Amino acid sequence: MQAPMIQFDHVNKNFPQGKTQAVRDLSFDIFSGEFITVLGTSGSGKTTTLKMINRLIEADSGTIRFNGQDIKSQDVTDLRRQMGYVVQEVGxxxxxxxxxxxxxxxxxxxxxxxxxxxxxxxxxxxxxxxxxxxxxxxxxxxxxxxxxxxxxxxxxxxxPKVMLLDEPFGAIDAITRSSMQTELKEIQQQFDDKTFVLVTHDIMEAFTLGDRVMIMDQGQLCQFDRPQAIIQAPATPFVAALMDTVKQQSRLWSELS
Structure with missing residues (x-):
C-alpha cells in the first residue's frame, strides 16, 4: 500500500488569544500526486492546517509526517525547500x-x-x-x-514534491480566477508525483479542483472524500448546509439562463 506523502496524526493547535481551539484532534492522510482542496469558512482552521505542513506554524501536540518522516525531526529550511508555497498576496x-x-x-x-x-x-x-x-x-x-x-x-x-496554496486566487477578478484554476489543474496533471494542497473558502473552486475535498469547521475535520461522495452523502449538518448552498446557486443560474 502506498505510504502517505503528508500525514496528520491527532494534531492539535491552540492560539493563546483564541476563544476556541484552532485545530482539534486532526488526523488525515494525503498521497503523492493528489490534488487536495481544503474548504471552510473564516476561522475553520484551514490556513492553520496548511501552515503546519511547512512549519510556519508549529503544532502543539500530535505528529505531522512528510514523506514518512516526522517534520519536527527535519531541518525546517530543508523541509520548506521541498515545498512550494503560494499565498494570495503573492509577495x-x-x-x-x-x-x-x-x-x-x-x-x-x-x-x-x-x-x-x-x-x-x-x-x-x-x-x-x-x-x-x-x-x-x-x-x-x-x-x-x-x-x-x-x-x-x-x-x-x-x-518541489508538494505545492501549498493558500487562497491563491482570492484577490483576482472572476474571469482570471477561472482561467487560472483551469491552468493550475493542467499543471498538476502533468506531474504524476506532485501533490497539491489548496486552501479556499470558495465551494465551487474546492469541488472543481479537488481530487478529494477536506471540509473543516471550528478546527475539526467534518468530511474528507471525493467531491461526488460528499455531494451524495454529506457527513454532518455543516456539510449538508454547504451542499444546500451549491444547490441554491445552481438553481439561481438555471432560473436566470
Missing amino acids: LFPHLTVAGNIAVVPELLGWSKGQIKARVDQVLDLVHLPAADYRDRYPKELSGGQQQRVGVARALAAN
Missing part, C-alpha cells in the same frame, strides 16, 4: 525581475546559471507567460493575475 520582490524572483530558491540551492535560466523559461511557459516577453519585466509592470502566475512559477521553480 514578489519588487526590485527583482520576474526571472530573478523565480530564481531565488534555485540560487540558494546552488544551481548553475544555465540550469536556472532553463528552469525559469520552463516554468514561465507552464503558467502561460512566454519567457521572451516576461522574464525581464518587474512586478510593477504586471497585472494582478500575471503576478499570481509568477508566484506559482516561483513556487514550482525548484521542482
Whole structure:
C-alpha cells in the first residue's frame, strides 16, 4: 500500500488569544500526486492546517509526517525547500525581475546559471507567460493575475514534491480566477508525483479542483472524500448546509439562463 506523502496524526493547535481551539484532534492522510482542496469558512482552521505542513506554524501536540518522516525531526529550511508555497498576496520582490524572483530558491540551492535560466523559461511557459516577453519585466509592470502566475512559477521553480496554496486566487477578478484554476489543474496533471494542497473558502473552486475535498469547521475535520461522495452523502449538518448552498446557486443560474 502506498505510504502517505503528508500525514496528520491527532494534531492539535491552540492560539493563546483564541476563544476556541484552532485545530482539534486532526488526523488525515494525503498521497503523492493528489490534488487536495481544503474548504471552510473564516476561522475553520484551514490556513492553520496548511501552515503546519511547512512549519510556519508549529503544532502543539500530535505528529505531522512528510514523506514518512516526522517534520519536527527535519531541518525546517530543508523541509520548506521541498515545498512550494503560494499565498494570495503573492509577495514578489519588487526590485527583482520576474526571472530573478523565480530564481531565488534555485540560487540558494546552488544551481548553475544555465540550469536556472532553463528552469525559469520552463516554468514561465507552464503558467502561460512566454519567457521572451516576461522574464525581464518587474512586478510593477504586471497585472494582478500575471503576478499570481509568477508566484506559482516561483513556487514550482525548484521542482518541489508538494505545492501549498493558500487562497491563491482570492484577490483576482472572476474571469482570471477561472482561467487560472483551469491552468493550475493542467499543471498538476502533468506531474504524476506532485501533490497539491489548496486552501479556499470558495465551494465551487474546492469541488472543481479537488481530487478529494477536506471540509473543516471550528478546527475539526467534518468530511474528507471525493467531491461526488460528499455531494451524495454529506457527513454532518455543516456539510449538508454547504451542499444546500451549491444547490441554491445552481438553481439561481438555471432560473436566470
